[in-house]
Amino acid sequence: MKYKLLSVALGAAIGFTASAATAGTLDDVKKKGFVQCGVSQGLSGFSNPDAKGNWSGLDVDVCRAVAAAVFGDDKKVKYTPLSAKERFTALQSGEIDILSRNTTWTATRDTALGLNFAGVNYYDGQGFMVRKDLGVSSALELNGASVCTNTGTTTELNVADYFRENKMKYEVIAFEKADEVIQAYDAGRCDVFTTDASGLYAQRLKLQDASKHIVLPEIISKEPLGPVVRQGDDQWFNLVKWTVFAMVNAEEMGVTSANVDSKKAGSPADKRLLGVEGNFGKNLGVGNDWAYNIVKLVGNYAESFNRNVGPDTPLGIARGVNALWSKGGIQYAPPIR
Amino acid sequence: MSSDISDKADDSSKVSIWNDPKARGIFFQVILVAVIAYLVWALVDNTIRNLEARKIASGFGFLDTTASFGINQVLINYTEASSYGAVFIVGLLNTLLVAGVGILFATIIGFSVGIMRLSKNWVVAKIATVYIEVLRNIPLLLQIFFWYFAVLRAVPDKRSKASLFDTFNINVTGIWMPKPLPQDGFNIVVIAVLIGIVLAFIVKKWAKKRQAATGQQFPVIWASLGLIVGLPFVIYLISGSPLEWAYPEFRETGSRLRMGFQLGTGLQIIPEFLALLFALSLYTATFIAEIVRAGILAVSYGQTEAASALGIKNSHTLRLIIIPQAMRVIIPPLTSQYLNLTKNSSLAVAIAYPDLVSVFAGTVLNQTGQAVEIIMMTMGVYLTISIVTSIFMNWYNATMALVER
Numbered sequence: 001m002k003y004k005l006l007s008v009a010l011g012a013a014i015g016f017t018a019s020a021a022t023a024g025t026l027d028d029v030k031k032k033g034f035v036q037c038g039v040s041q042g043l044s045g046f047s048n049p050d051a052k053g054n055w056s057g058l059d060v061d062v063c064r065a066v067a068a069a070v071f072g073d074d075k076k077v078k079y080t081p082l083s084a085k086e087r088f089t090a091l092q093s094g095e096i097d098i099l100s101r102n103t104t105w106t107a108t109r110d111t112a113l114g115l116n117f118a119g120v121n122y123y124d125g126q127g128f129m130v131r132k133d134l135g136v137s138s139a140l141e142l143n144g145a146s147v148c149t150n151t152g153t154t155t156e157l158n159v160a161d162y163f164r165e166n167k168m169k170y171e172v173i174a175f176e177k178a179d180e181v182i183q184a185y186d187a188g189r190c191d192v193f194t195t196d197a198s199g200l201y202a203q204r205l206k207l208q209d210a211s212k213h214i215v216l217p218e219i220i221s222k223e224p225l226g227p228v229v230r231q232g233d234d235q236w237f238n239l240v241k242w243t244v245f246a247m248v249n250a251e252e253m254g255v256t257s258a259n260v261d262s263k264k265a266g267s268p269a270d271k272r273l274l275g276v277e278g279n280f281g282k283n284l285g286v287g288n289d290w291a292y293n294i295v296k297l298v299g300n301y302a303e304s305f306n307r308n309v310g311p312d313t314p315l316g317i318a319r320g321v322n323a324l325w326s327k328g329g330i331q332y333a334p335p336i337r
Numbered sequence: 338m339s340s341d342i343s344d345k346a347d348d349s350s351k352v353s354i355w356n357d358p359k360a361r362g363i364f365f366q367v368i369l370v371a372v373i374a375y376l377v378w379a380l381v382d383n384t385i386r387n388l389e390a391r392k393i394a395s396g397f398g399f400l401d402t403t404a405s406f407g408i409n410q411v412l413i414n415y416t417e418a419s420s421y422g423a424v425f426i427v428g429l430l431n432t433l434l435v436a437g438v439g440i441l442f443a444t445i446i447g448f449s450v451g452i453m454r455l456s457k458n459w460v461v462a463k464i465a466t467v468y469i470e471v472l473r474n475i476p477l478l479l480q481i482f483f484w485y486f487a488v489l490r491a492v493p494d495k496r497s498k499a500s501l502f503d504t505f506n507i508n509v510t511g512i513w514m515p516k517p518l519p520q521d522g523f524n525i526v527v528i529a530v531l532i533g534i535v536l537a538f539i540v541k542k543w544a545k546k547r548q549a550a551t552g553q554q555f556p557v558i559w560a561s562l563g564l565i566v567g568l569p570f571v572i573y574l575i576s577g578s579p580l581e582w583a584y585p586e587f588r589e590t591g592s593r594l595r596m597g598f599q600l601g602t603g604l605q606i607i608p609e610f611l612a613l614l615f616a617l618s619l620y621t622a623t624f625i626a627e628i629v630r631a632g633i634l635a636v637s638y639g640q641t642e643a644a645s646a647l648g649i650k651n652s653h654t655l656r657l658i659i660i661p662q663a664m665r666v667i668i669p670p671l672t673s674q675y676l677n678l679t680k681n682s683s684l685a686v687a688i689a690y691p692d693l694v695s696v697f698a699g700t701v702l703n704q705t706g707q708a709v710e711i712i713m714m715t716m717g718v719y720l721t722i723s724i725v726t727s728i729f730m731n732w733y734n735a736t737m738a739l740v741e742r
């Protein structure tokens with residue numbers, strides 16, 4: 001007893017407490033009544049607060065969907081804005097329950113940091129943006145360039161690999177916050193701004209005159225972005241994983257927030273998804289209407305995509321590889337049965 | 338007084354060991370040490386167990402792993418193929434560089450402004466006051482951003498430059514100047530400088546002694562200058578000028594991207610360093626100025642009056658009478674300003690200056706996830722820097738202390 005008290009008090013000081021090490025995130029979440037979700041500090045389309053502090057975006061929708069599955073209420077989420085370099089420590093130390101912040105699934109992150117990736121909600125790759133007046137049309141012409149980017153990202157590593165591999169000189173200026181990167185690029189400190197292509201679309205909106213800049217055709221890396229949880233808590237891992245799958249499955253089955261009520265009387269697969277038949281929710285530790293709530297309150301994957309980053313939004317991103325596997329893309333979810 | 342206490346202690350020890358303050362003192366000290374040792378052990382043990390339970394890598398093996406990222410200011414040989422251990426050294430040196438130069442600048446500015454604020458000239462005193470009041474009250478992080486983005490927007494763009502004597506150039510990529518390349522035989526010049534410094538010390542001691550004995554003065558400053566600068570320079574010329582200069586290459590033609598200064602030529606001082614340096618020195622200087630002012634005001638005005646009664650020049654009064662006495666009041670708080678400046682340099686990450694906190698406690702931590710080891714190493718560095726600074730300043734303070742005759 002004495003030992004436990006002491007170690008809890010001490011461990012808390014450095015963020016590795018004895019209690020947080022035990023599994024049971026789902027129970028903790030139910031007890032406190034909300035999901036603590038780690039997001040970016042403002043990346044349009046993915047996780048961005050409006051003037052009133054309401055968060056929206058493709059990554060935010062994952063957190064809302066998890067809250068919908070657990071509580072039947074997508075508003076029971078609290079957000080923690082994190083820079084790229086802070087994000088993993090925040091998850092490891094138990095400060096957040098899910099990290100949903102344009103985070104690339106890599107081997108190191110999955111195996112050495114005590115984390116698990118629960119799926120891919122956006123398939124991305126790294127691109128370059130330059131000023132038009134440089135007259136550059138390919139990334140292979142960037143020898144001698146100054147490059148602005150974020151610290152603590154895969155971006156920083158890919159750019160080093162790319163320039164080394166192609167024997168080009170470069171100078172990298174790496175900031176902690178995305179806003180400083182774009183400001184320094186706009187002020188002419190760098191010739192090149194590089195990040196995930198999705199980030200280029202989003203950050204481009206913050207430039208003084210976006211029409212003076214172009215995105216080069218090369219995509220130099222694979223950046224599968226998805227939600228992350230702590231390793232060693234299978235129940236929570238399953239719930240987040242199947243939340244993402246449920247949204248993709250709903251799209252594939254044509255279940256939308258508009259028709260979800262009538263679909264309850266639909267095909268056997270619809271009935272399984274929406275909890276009319278089977279015990280899928282119970283097996284996940286939540287109500288059987290989990291996926292019904294997700295689709296009703298947040299929508300299916302297509303709805304989320306189109307609302308946040310799709311062609312009708314300022315970002316104007318086409319589905320591309322993020323289309324369903326049945327429509328020429330690679331979004332694919334195992335069946336609910 | 339002290340004999341009083343020990344007398345009493347002796348008396349009571351005869352009564353009972355529990356009432357003996359000495360024995361009781363030792364008893365509680367032992368308990369305290371035991372409790373602290375237990376707490377430390379519990380902390381370490383608990384942390385290791387938790388890291389294992391969560392499958393988070395631990396240990397210091399990561400220091401040998403390849404870093405694979407670039408850094409925009411390195412004082413040692415560093416490439417992307419270097420290890421995380423090398424990143425640690427790079428970050429450490431960058432921190433020491435900006436802190437060291439910052440302390441130098443802050444001291445010079447702080448002393449000047451502190452004295453200016455006491456000036457009888459109304460305009461000069463007011464300028465100093467306004468400078469102190471404004472910069473002291475604006476958060477340092479804002480000042481860092483201000484200098485960074487103000488400098489970036491104010492200087493010529495990457496494809497043009499402003500030059501001074503065709504040697505010092507500035508544009509948005511920083512200050513570019515010729516880089517000294519020591520050739521074979523330059524070591525002799527370095528040794529000459531060291532010998533010059535030692536000789537200058539000896540001369541100073543001798544001159545002081547002679548002045549005390551005979552009242553004759555000796556131009557110590559000029560002699561020292563001759564020894565430290567003149568002597569090495571003569572040797573430099575004799576040994577055939579073993580120093581070459583690599584000028585930065587500036588291209589004005591060709592593809593637009595390749596125009597401007599060429600990376601890796603000449604000596605580049607990056608704007609991230611300059612902005613951080615400006616902000617740290619100007620901000621800390623305001624506090625130093627106030628410390629200097631307080632120190633000078635602490636010296637009784639009678640000293641100034643006595644000096645002028647003896648017909649001593651104003652500048653001599655300040656330099657020889659006021660400042661040496663004021664130093665005793667100034668040094669202790671000055672030390673904490675130096676420590677503040679060093680610690681504040683960790684705000685570097687905001688403007689992409691690659692200091693220790695930015696590249697090591699930032700990027701490397703993020704890539705390896707080994708928070709405990711990395712934060713421990715980083716804290717160790719700051720602790721060491723602080724302790725060394727304190728020891729040095731305490732020593733300096735001791736040499737300044739009042740010598741009573």
Ligand SMILES: N[C@@H](CCC(=O)N[C@@H](CS)C(=O)NCC(=O)O)C(=O)O
Pocket residue numbers: 040041042043082083084102103104150152153154155176177178179195196199200203223225
């Ligand atoms: N996907 C990459 C990069 C993610 C990243 O941090 N990108 C930056 C630039 S777009 C960002 O999202 N910044 C937003 C912020 O800092 O709030 C990774 O996981 O390392």
